[in-house]
Amino acid sequence: MLATYLELIQKRGPRALAYAVFSLIAEKEPLVIIVENNDEKQMYEDILEEVVETFEMRKPPSSDIKLAPYEVITKEEYYLNWKKMGGKRLIFTEEDKNLICPGLDHLEKIVNELITGKSRDPVSRLAIRISDILACLEVAKDYFLDYKEGKISEKDFMSLIKSRFPKVEDAEFARAILKTLYDS
């Protein structure tokens, strides 16, 4: 039985949780997040709820970023009801966590740093950090669109982004999110 978030990360790796959080940001459709067992289901529900609530509180009114609606289920629940999942976006946290995705690589580092760090209440800190990155995307989006239209160079774009974020990792994550959301 898993008692702490640290144990969850130690058992599954930070990338599994990062994949669930990344999917909330990157996907538009309702998500079905599939975890290994009931312990993990409870933990994922707590963490994702904290992320969503914190983001809703901290996001600028003008922000057009919306987190995807989701439900968390166990593998057993999935297999017993898989026929009802037709057409839904499935997020298998364990099996699909290796997906090649630069945004996921950056978020994995952030999750690992916060959950395995010595800080108190790592989940709140994770939720705040992600929410702050997403809140800044509103301005960063304009830089990205300027860069896409060729008005600024990639180097200038990255310096503008980095000036908005205190940590390089956050800036890299923000860039990856922008590419995912607006680079169509």
Next chain:
Amino acid sequence: MLVKTLSTKQIEMLRAMYEEKFMRIYEVSKWATDKELQSRLNVIASLYKGARKNAVKQILKYVDGKKSVWDIAIAMREDGHVVSPEDVIDILEKCRREGIVRVRTVAQVALPKAEVYAKTTIAEADKVIEQLKPEAEVVSQNIEILKKELESVLSTLETQQVEVVPEEARAISPLKIVEDTLKLKASGVINSLFQIDKWISALLIATTEGDPIVLFSPKPVDINQAEIAAASSVILATSSKYVESFGKKPIRRILVLADKGIMVIKPLINDYLLVSLINREAKLGIVLRDIEWISNEITNVLQAKVSS
């Protein structure tokens, strides 16, 4: 006895896990570069030989976020790839571990159904088994009723000794025959084989002692199960002996090529063997892949092993 070994939940889970994997819809990572995809595909291809190696190199052409595994298997076979649906799953799961594909969703349509006739050597048991419809929705309701009917049938068999093979000569109990047949029918494994492979005209599961357990066919066939089971058991035993003398054990399969058809004998787990009767015009490569796939599935079902 049956209640202890064959729970409704186990049957449902077995069928769900079996069906679900063929209905998965994968998509290629939109973040991966062509170079990354190619390099990781090469790693996966190095794990295979022959036809499947070529299938690995081509598989991403078929992964479009819309086609299910089943659809991909059909499309690849039509394009000349020698792959079973299980091969496609196997390749895609390796691609998944390498991070180049992920499961997007599952198809809303259920696995296509083919008619399956099951025949054991116990007429009374056949009647009960026939009641088990292949559709998953009715399996859970039927299993409870069938359990009661089976117990009644089997107790009648015990008292009346209504058997084709005398009890003392039978290496496997009627209960085991009925239970294994029920598990295989409920799993949907045989349905899917007959749906995708039109060349296999019958499948006989028998013991290595030569006792037939059950004959499955897509349409009613008049085949003497006891004779085929006995002959196959002798062929397998004799071949094993000679193969052992060459130091080439174990036997993977034995092909008997006749003018009007092909018989493939394949040892399964422990004391079981699978005999497949195949039409002469079959594409042998594909049929052999299908037999490999289905024998693994049958083994899983007989052991009640649930794998994703």
